[in-house]
Amino acid sequence: MSLHPANLLIPLMVIIPLTCALLLNVLHGKDRTVKIISVVVALALPVLPLLAGYGTQYFGGYVPLAQNSAIASGLPTSITGSALSLFHPAITYFFGSGQKLMLFILGVVALFSIFASLYEVKRPSGVYTYLLFMLAASIAALILTDDIFNLYVFFEIAALTQVGIILVSRVKGNYETALKYMILGGIASPMLLIGIALLLGVTGNVNITDIAYSIKTGLVNPNSSVLLMACGLITFGWLYGAGLPPFHSIKSAVYSKALPNGAAMLQAFSVFMFVALGIIILRIFGYLPFTKVFIIGISLLAMVLSITMAITQTDFKRIIAYLAVGELGYIGIGLGLGTVAGITAGLFQAVNEVVITAFLFLGFGTVLYKTRQSDIRKLGGMMFESPKSAFLVLLAGFAMAGVPPLNAFQSKLMLIQATLKAGIPELGVIMILLSIVTFMTFMKAFYAIYLRSKPKDLKILEKKIPRVTMVAMVAFLVICITFGVFPQLAIGYLQPLAAGLV
C-alpha cells in the first residue's frame, strides 16, 4: 500500500462523500445537523483534489510484484519473470493531472449543487443531499478507477442515484421518466456487464492497464471474436451511460425531470461517464481502427439529432437537456480523432461543458424558481424581474455556443484545429455549423423567457432568488472566463492524460 500522506487523499475523494451520504440519510429530519455536515463536506469536495499528490492507490491487494520485492523474493521465477509480475492484483485508483482538474471541476459543481439544494428550500432534505453526495462519490470513482469492474459498480450506483434524484424532484411526469430510464438501463447495463465478463474471460483481468498490456503484447489474440464482441457490448453500455443515441431522448427527459441543481449533477455524471469509459475504450480497443470511426460517427449523430431536437422544443429544461447531450458529440469527436491535440481538445471541452451546463441549469432554474413554469410559450418579461440573473444566463449561453473570450470558444477552436490537422475539415465545418445552431437555439429560449413582453396570465412569485444561486452562477462565470482567457491553465493538466492515450 502506498503510504505517501498526499496519496491517502486519493481514496478519500470517494470515501468522504460516500460516508457523508450514508450519514445524511440516517440524519434525515435533523435539519440543522444535515445542513452543517453537508456544507462542511461539500466545501471539502473541490479542495481534496487540489491537496492530493499524484500517484496510485491499491485497495484490497498489493502493488505489482515488479515493485514489491518483499513478496516477489519468495516466489518462483516462472511468476516473477512473467507478465504476472507487472499485473495489478488490487483495485487500483490512479490520480494524475487530468484527474486532478476533472475532480476539481466536479467538486465545484457538486459544491454549488448541494448548496443550492440546501438554501433554495425551507427545510433541507437529508435524503436528497444523500443522493447528491452519493452521485458525487460515484463520479469521483469513475474518474479515478483503473479497474473496469469497479467502474461498473460505481456506474450502477450512479444510475440508481440518478433515478432517486428524479423521483424526489416532484416534477410532473418524474415517476414515469424514472421508470423508463430504469427499464432501458435494464437492457444496457447487463450488456456492459457481459462485455466486461467477456473481457475478463479472454484476458483473465479486470485491471484496464493490464488488459491493454495483454492485448498490446500479444498475450491474447487482438482479433479474437470474443474480444470484438466485448468491445461492441462495452461500447453499447457507454452509449447508455453517457446518453448518446439511441439513449439521447431518455437522457434529455431525465435532465428535464430533475430539479435544476440535481440536473447539474446528472449532466456532470453523463460527461464524466462519457470521458471515463471513452478513455477506457480507447486504451483497450484503440488498436482497432473501427473503434475510432464508430466514436466519431456516434458523436456526429449525437450532435445532429440532439441539437436539431433542441431547437424544436418548447420546454427550456428540455432545450438545455438536448443541448447538453449534443455537446457530448464535440468531446467524442476529439476522442475519436485519436491524436494528442484532438483528445486534449475533447477533454478540455468536457471540463468546459460540465461547468457551462451546470451554469445554464442553475441559471434557467431561477426562472423556474420564480414562475414554476418551464414552457417558453407561457413565459416572458423575466428581464425586468431578475436582470442580474438574465445577464448571467446570457453569458452562460454565449459560453455554450463558443463565443469568445469564454472557455468553450477555446476548446471548440482547438477541436476544429485538431480536425484540420487530422485532415478531416468536414468535421470542423459541421462543428461550426452546429455551434451556430446551438447559439440560435439558446437565443430563441432567451428571447422567449427574458426579452418578450410578459404574458398576462404568467404569475411571478414574490420570492428573491437565493444568494447562493447567484454566487454559484458568478463562480461558474469566473471559471468560464478564466479558462477562456488562459486556456493553458486547463490544457496543461489535460495534455499529459491525452498523451498517455496515443
Add this chain to the structure above:
Amino acid sequence: MNIYDLIRRRMKEIQGEAQKEEPVSNISTSSVLTAEITLISTIILAAIMLRFLSMVLMIFVVLALIFVAIMVMPVMPKLKREQNDSLASMMFYVVLALGIITILFYWGNLNV
C-alpha cells in the same frame, strides 16, 4: 409551394394525427425549418467523408442524398415524432442499436 409552407402543412398534419389543437406558430415553423436545413447539410457534409473510402462512392452518395432530401422534405417533423418519449419507441431503437453495434463491431473491426 415554398419550403416554409411545406413544413407548416406537414407539422399541421402531424399535429392532427396526434389530435392536438395547438396552433402552428411562426417560431415553431422557423425552428423546424432551421433544424431541417441543419440536418440535411450536416448529413451531406458527413457523407463527404466517404472520400476516405472511395471518391466515386462519395460522389454517388452525396448526389443520392441531395435527391432524397429534395424528395422527402421535410424530414424533421417525422424525425421529431420518432424521437418521442414513448417507451415502445425507445425500446425499439435501443434493441435496433444493440443489434447494429454488435454486428458492426464484429464485421467492422475485421474489415475496416
